[in-house]
Amino acid sequence: MKNINKITKSEHIIETDQLTILGEYQKIDRTNLNKNYQSEKELEQELIKNLILQGYEKLEIHTQSQLYENLKLQIEKLNKIQFSEKEWARFINEYLDSPNDSVVNKANRIQENHIYDFKFDNDTIKNIKIIDKENLNNNHMQVINQIEQKGKAKNRYDVTILVNGLPLVHIELKQRGYSDKEAFNQIVRYKSESFDSEHSLYKYTQIFVISNGTYTKYFSNFFDNKRANFEFTIDWADQKNNIISDLEDFTKTFFEKRVVLAVLTRYTILTAEKRLLVMRPYQIAATEKILQKIRLSYNNKSWSKTEAGGYIWHTTGSGKTLTSFKTARLATELDFIDKVFFVVDRKDLDNQTVREYKKFQEDSVYGTKNTKELKKNIEKKDNKIIVTTIQKLNEFIKTNKNHEIFNKQCVLIFDECHRSQFGEAQNNIKKSFKKYYLFGFTGTPIFSANSRGFDTTESVFGKLLHSYIITHAIRDKKVLKFKIDYHNTVPYYKPHEENQESDRRKTIEREKMLIHENRIKEITKYILQIFPDKTIRNENIKSKSEHNAILAVQSIDAAKLYYNEFKRQQEFLDEDKKIKVTTIFSFAANEEKLAVGEIADEELETAKNISNTSKEFLVSVVEDFNSTFKTSYDLSDNGFQNFYNAVSEKTKNREIDLLIVVGMFLTGFDAPTLNTLFVDKQLSYHGLIQAFSRTNRINKINKPFGNIVCFRDLSNQTQEAIKLFGNEDSAKIIFEKDFLSYINGYFDENGKLINGYSQTVNELKTYFPNPADISGEEKEMHFISLINNLLRLNNKLKNYDEFKNYKGKLSDREMQDYKSTYIKIREKTLHERNQNFNRNDYSEIEFEIDLLKSEEINLDYIFRVSSSQKTVDDMKREMIRLIRSDIKTSKQEPLIEKMFSDYYNEIQTLFESSNNEVIKVKKIVEFFYDFVKLQKQNDINKLILNQKLKDQDTAYRFIANCINKGNVYREGTEINDLITGGRMSGNRAEKKQIIFTEIQKLVDLYNGI
Template identity: 45%
Template sequence: MMMNYDLISENPESTVVAEFEPGFYSAAQYQSEAEMEQDFINRLTRQAYEPLTVTSEKELITNLRSQIERLNGIVFEDKEWNDFFTEHIGNPNMGIIEKTKTIQEDNIKAWTRPDGSLVNISLIDKADIHNNSLQVINQYVPEGGAYDNRYDVTILVNGLPLVHVELKRRGVSIKDAFNQIDRYQRDSFWSGSGLYEFVQIFIISNGTLTKYYSNTTRDAVSKANQKNGKGKGKTQTSNSFEFTSYWATKSNVPVFDLMDFTQTFFSKHTLLNILTKYCVFTSENLLLVMRPYQIAATEEILLRIKTSTNAKTYSKREGGGYIWHTTGSGKTLTSFKTARLASRVDDIDKVLFVVDRKDLDYQTMKEYDRFEKGAANSNGSTAVLKKQLDDPNARIIITTIQKLSNFIARNPQHKIYGQHTVLIFDECHRSQFGDMHKAITKKFKKYHMFGFTGTPIFPDNAGAIRNVEFTTTEGAFGDQLHSYTIVDAIRDQNVLPFKVDYIRTMREEDEILDEQVSNIDRERALMAPERITLVSKYIMEHFAQKTRRDSRSYSFAQLINVGEVATAKDRNKVKEVKAKTRLTGFNSIFAVASIPFVKLYYTELQKQNELLPPDKRLKIATIFSYSPNVDTEDESPEDTDGLDQSSRDFLEKCIADYNAMFGTSYDTSADKFQNYYKDLSLRMKNREV
């Protein structure tokens, strides 16, 4: 029978479609979930997926064998297949973590055949993604689970179930599909040979709304399975609905409807690219799947590297560019994947990831290590940076703009200047303009320069100096390659919306109108003990509410996701969310103008904190330092040498409070204060402070 294929796009460079005209679909088109499911499969078939009927695990394994044989150009004897399957695929000692690692990092298995010959067996071809086969099955019933389950639709990649789709009819909450997958993970994904533990990506849809998310690998053994004696010891997943994402176009237009999602996300090129390039298996054994704007930004940079290399426009603005992604949207993950993929581009010798200060250097290194231990090389001094630049095996190097500038000043001749280099600047709105920027661009002869920023500098906000070449982000780095603004992030619920409260802290009669004395009198008024007390009291009284640790600050509507139906069944879940929120919530940072303000507020907040019952007290800590604006060998924001004695003594007292709180032993000496700075940063991130 002649098949009709609907090919949306086949572009070897782009995973995220640039433009897409969504169709119009009404609820009347789908009278049942079964009709929606069949239409979905029909569309996949027209997109060159092979429909397959599988009614048992035996048939699933038989198909898997034939697909692995096809991919590798090999024919297994029965015993060979049984041995290979038992060792590398259906091994009862492999859990979700091991199976995820197999797909993401260890997809080629070195296997010794019975005759002693050694062969490499690939489970998924990452070099040429179109060598992989895509099949679709539906209504598969697993064998041996804790309960009887029937899965909606599964995508097989070379016979392995790597993508699972759960559907609900229009009008039903998409959260029901999410919860159903959670039940399958507890009840039956581990059953039989555990093939469904290979699933990397889940899709949930009610037709009107469609989302995707990774099969995370948090260690949480199902109590139900342990109780029933089934799946004991298996590693189950622990997903969160908060980490589900909408697909979108390159211009950040969301793709909600299942049929539109099928034409874009399930385009063979797109799906295989996401599975093979745009998932990250972290050193913490968590699987992350990138969001569309992250993928689009990464590919724009890679495309610019290739096109400018071919056109020999490197070392010019045409060879670089910048990414405008709002704060909190995951720039570190994007930059990590970009750096990794750029380091693999033919003819690229080094990738330098450049941050502004030593604390960012440390934090970025920790973040990179979280994605992949040892994937990048950080450095503590200019001498170490030179050693890494000399090392051909150090493909990705994290450094600061100050150390890089010092390196250039002290090494007027070095081979790195003539090598093909990619420089990626984090938070490029900060210090990359001016003399240091000029020194770097003058010395490097064959480079591509890219900046990531959440707050780009445009001509209108460049300040009084109108040297556009160095004072604007575009002037320094080149074209804007991709943007994902705060408006996009709030719409997608990837960051919290702004909520600004204006609280008057001075009476009208206290306001100073005479400009000649306003600054003097204003500071005296702002530092008045009565005002410090009132502000501190307000903070303590409203902390739980403002950080959402007090569940009473939530209305029921706020706890139901946009586009979902608030059913009676949801209310029990809301209670769970409230309970978790009371224990976690958000954190807070109180920024003040100067060290004298720090002393006043820290003292008053601690004083009021002592008046609270022990279980209601906050963990309060402070950080301040003295950092002159000069280049030094070990430039550091954690420098206390320039503090006056009174400020340093006060800081010692604050650190002593911190030590008593956490059992640490820090002080203001150079090494220990740096460790205090890092420890406090980590505890802030983990909401321990």
């Protein structure tokens, strides 16, 4: 039997097994099928028709009450019971929609608590399930469209998939030719306006799908709009990573009933941090390949052989730990498997992994102290999963040679297997376990080309089961590209910075030159100089950097020198220009490596591995760390492990600006805030890819790529590495374009010519010399498209050193004036949309709001800049101009207007009597904050009186807290407790929504002041 599924050109699906992911997708040529143009309505009708052909029931319901009526019928049908009206009302109140229920609670019911013990009126208790996870065919699938729901606004939704009456999947469509991002933005809007309104069943939605016919993506419910990010949408694909984007093909595969139910019930995860994650196709494919291999090997009794296992090659940053975690969990469900071991390196047993496994099985995780607890957990009959480090597993094997576990059916899954595939531990595992299935996950396999003649990943773990390499991940926008700069700081040392094969004597001399005092001094100076630009620090508002960085150095001696030099040079810097620097190391630098490019492992037992002088230095580093962060770490037995954990957490939380390392944190460390790697170290092959990949995790939109700044010439090593882990054309995909491409224009991945910065600026100045005078829909749309491109280009170019002194760059004032008009048009668009104005083309404009937010200024900056004006009226005009150029402060224009009105005489006196600008600004800022404090109090009290809220003190605290947090709390009882009138009042929900809206206005006006 062929183990493959295909969509053929005849558009039939051939099913040969029960894998969720299609084996191979053959793209259908639709150019002659008259489908180049489809309206949104036609797209919707075709989608529904195809779903019906796939066995979905079309349901004609369009209101929330009808949705509840159908839900009752479906739950009764699923459970073969019948509710009385009173029982149904009680079931809703107790379980389905209990008072003050949250979206998270509802996700928890679908993912983990889908069965409820319900007591009927006759005192019988039955298990009522809302979804059947044991027999997927037992679930009933329905499709509805154009259902209407009211919250802050009245919305009409496109297409919804009901599973047993619950809206678990929702689809928003845009006609062909429009951006699929508009469909995403519409879902974000619906989330805030109606999806999550009181008693809404759409709180149960687990997965969203967006499509414009040509491009279709899916993503999990993000619960609140702060987590809404288009970058996290997912392409559906086959097992070979071919994207299935056309809506018709997506429907035939993803919406096959068995597939979508598997994604909902097996491959969607509610994390310990209460985030809903849906797995990507390659993650599902890898998981199923492993499970399939285990079953096949068990049936063939081929356990403990290399062919019984295999490895997964998923590039760094693609979510291997989530995939291996889910695989381990699902392997425990195989009835013939006794234990599943999830094996990690001790440094990778991070808090997030621990939380996830403890959530699944409280005592599944065991750390590093001794093997007694590990032995105890292994012997527990009800524990099918064991999470441990390879070091402790090896100790257990050596001290329990005849343990019964070695004769049991065991699955061993190694996370980041490139670090654990060699050596004593692996050999001991294979000798001891008699019925094992061994699997490894790696982003950088060991091949014969970089194995130094030792074992390869395949020889240790078995054949490659599934791959998803870096070029796939960059194509899918799951990780970022790299921008590499080779910087020779001091020309004298350039010959030594080039990679050279030489004898030991020359190598020693070369390494001495590379840590010469003058070279370290100049590189440190350069890093401090470019750090704000590389890590995106808005110096206008004196904020900390948006991102942080690692400096990778060759040796412990180099780490010491750099650390001390950063301390020395920062003594002379202003406080707001200083960065927080620390370092960590432990291993012996000359440890033999078993693979070319391997970054030597560093043990956490510091005293065993470093010299006394290095240990003394590390003690001083820890003391500096304690002084900076008000902590009390030391280098006692467990102290270094605790210090390591603290460094890890503070780097992830952006509390450390620059971390100096020799080998630690260059492999397996995942921190999306890191965007820059400074390299003064020899790197090659998998070590180079691993180190570079610390920077390419997706984070905020103002992180367009990972910055690599090399102080050694690694160009040849880089080319060799990407050929090994990609292909001949990988460089075009992996590396960012050069500076001039973004200035002069370039072709995108679809072959479309994108105007560069210079062309965009010239067109803006030609067509819109006075942006404030723009009028007319056609001109506004042209202007918006130009500013969108300018913002995208500027977001990339500000990471290029050459851009700082580029003569064709817009001045700050020009950019502010353009942004002011941009924000004004957006606000008008939002107003017209809320008023239901019919402007079809205009309503589909995509605004780059996230990019605007990444360039925010604040009121302190506005006061400081505008104070240089000669008169009060001039200052007011300048302040208004600056306020209008920022998406956040623009909402505070009325406060500035009123402040100048109320304090005009006082400010005029200041202008006449004071020549000291600092004092003048300070006094005006005091006027403003005194005014805002009083105005805010008045506005809160006015809202309380107008809405007749109960308990005025509690109401005041609640509203003030919403303003401080920047968010109106929808969950909880606070609003309900403040509303006058009984809980059964007919207009209570409407009243609650009015109060939400009014509080949100105050949040928009006062938050951040």
